[in-house]
Amino acid sequence: MIMPYAKPPQDRIQRLRAFCLEHKRMPAYSEMLDLFGYRSKNAVHRFMRKLETAGYVRRAAPRKFAPTGRLTGSIRLLGTVQAGFPSPAEEELVDVLSLDEFLVQRPEATYMLTVSGDSMIDAGIHPGDIVLVERGGLTRNGDIVVAQVDGEWTIKYFSKRGRVVRLEPANKAYQPITPRHSLVVGGIVKAVIRKYR
Amino acid sequence: MIMPYAKPPQDRIQRLRAFCLEHKRMPAYSEMLDLFGYRSKNAVHRFMRKLETAGYVRRAAPRKFAPTGRLTGSIRLLGTVQAGFPSPAEEELVDVLSLDEFLVQRPEATYMLTVSGDSMIDAGIHPGDIVLVERGGLTRNGDIVVAQVDGEWTIKYFSKRGRVVRLEPANKAYQPITPRHSLVVGGIVKAVIRKYR
DNA sequence: AACTATAGTGAACGATCGTTCACAATCAAG
DNA sequence: CTTGATTGTGAACGATCGTTCACTATAGTT
Numbered sequence: 001m002i003m004p005y006a007k008p009p010q011d012r013i014q015r016l017r018a019f020c021l022e023h024k025r026m027p028a029y030s031e032m033l034d035l036f037g038y039r040s041k042n043a044v045h046r047f048m049r050k051l052e053t054a055g056y057v058r059r060a061a062p063r064k065f066a067p068t069g070r071l072t073g074s075i076r077l078l079g080t081v082q083a084g085f086p087s088p089a090e091e092e093l094v095d096v097l098s099l100d101e102f103l104v105q106r107p108e109a110t111y112m113l114t115v116s117g118d119s120m121i122d123a124g125i126h127p128g129d130i131v132l133v134e135r136g137g138l139t140r141n142g143d144i145v146v147a148q149v150d151g152e153w154t155i156k157y158f159s160k161r162g163r164v165v166r167l168e169p170a171n172k173a174y175q176p177i178t179p180r181h182s183l184v185v186g187g188i189v190k191a192v193i194r195k196y197r
Numbered sequence: 198m199i200m201p202y203a204k205p206p207q208d209r210i211q212r213l214r215a216f217c218l219e220h221k222r223m224p225a226y227s228e229m230l231d232l233f234g235y236r237s238k239n240a241v242h243r244f245m246r247k248l249e250t251a252g253y254v255r256r257a258a259p260r261k262f263a264p265t266g267r268l269t270g271s272i273r274l275l276g277t278v279q280a281g282f283p284s285p286a287e288e289e290l291v292d293v294l295s296l297d298e299f300l301v302q303r304p305e306a307t308y309m310l311t312v313s314g315d316s317m318i319d320a321g322i323h324p325g326d327i328v329l330v331e332r333g334g335l336t337r338n339g340d341i342v343v344a345q346v347d348g349e350w351t352i353k354y355f356s357k358r359g360r361v362v363r364l365e366p367a368n369k370a371y372q373p374i375t376p377r378h379s380l381v382v383g384g385i386v387k388a389v390i391r392k393y394r
Numbered sequence: 395a396a397c398t399a400t401a402g403t404g405a406a407c408g409a410t411c412g413t414t415c416a417c418a419a420t421c422a423a424g
Numbered sequence: 425c426t427t428g429a430t431t432g433t434g435a436a437c438g439a440t441c442g443t444t445c446a447c448t449a450t451a452g453t454t
Contacts, residue, residue, distance in 0.1 A: 028440080028441065028442090029441070029442060029443095030440080030441080041441095041442075041443085042443085042444080042445090044442095045442070045443065045444085048442095062442090063441070063442050063443080064442090065442095
């Protein structure tokens, strides 16, 4: 039977993944002895070389391994719902990525805020949602910003015509705001997250 | 001047953070020589012990360090918008966490899907949004599920009365669905993500 | 049965690791 | 100036690392 790209035992990969996620580091070969159930470091070595060619780990330095996104990345990205839901058999083909890398460009400038109030509800931002806010970027028309207007913090659409800045809600029950005295943009909303259960 | 818990130089911490995020591993002391600008491994050693007491790294094994969430966690979690937007001076106090850990409980069973269609728009799930779907959990009334009904994949509220399963949209323009022949639940929607720009 | 590839054991090796010691430079406090 | 704490250099150490070699066991193919 022809078996190109033989798949390494998923059980051992699972254990390695669990270890990396829990300890935030690669186990040493001596630790992998227990982890994989081997009694010889050579067996570990051979197995790791397989994982390397399979793309689960990569060489970080001459004698160091580092996990790839394929191993520790949290999420498999599939297509649209309409496009069909891949079956378990197809899972090996899809891409894997980390939510942090996917959503956050500049970690040191990014914050999470919990939204209260319904002034952006027509934009699909509900009370209790979490917004990812990035500080210091260039604000453009149409961006959703976290801003302090005359002492009060809100989330609004940002709009600038000439020299006039307007903060527009996404809710007909509220009026657009034109800052009277002060406007401080706390950051641009890069993503909205709603978490269930 | 009294300086309890003296803050280690932020510049070196930034470099260590960058290294860990880029290489997905701790640098060796010999690598830290270049990274920190030291010429002695003892200087590195002393600095790392400070980072340990400051909570940026922890001992993973007798001679191994691992980064903590404080070092590599992507996001600082702040309060609600109404509660006020913390000033830069207060940033050290807030909690730091990873989006992956925050949103994903079982990485091996979680998938991302892009939503098309507006059948859940009243639940704040818009076309183009991304849903985090977890397979294999126990489905309860009120959960949002990805399901295949009579061959077609959709996102709907899950509702079960007795033996009758209904899939209810969050859009008055659509009708609830009662599966005629087959129902396959592809997973439970654990989170909704909308990414801007 | 003979051959081959795969997978594992056990021991050994040099390289590199994190740690430690002794000592110098700097700076603030008394 | 002296003292003491902090921060750095440079060299040395044993421990552990990843790697490699020789050999055995098993299973599949010819």
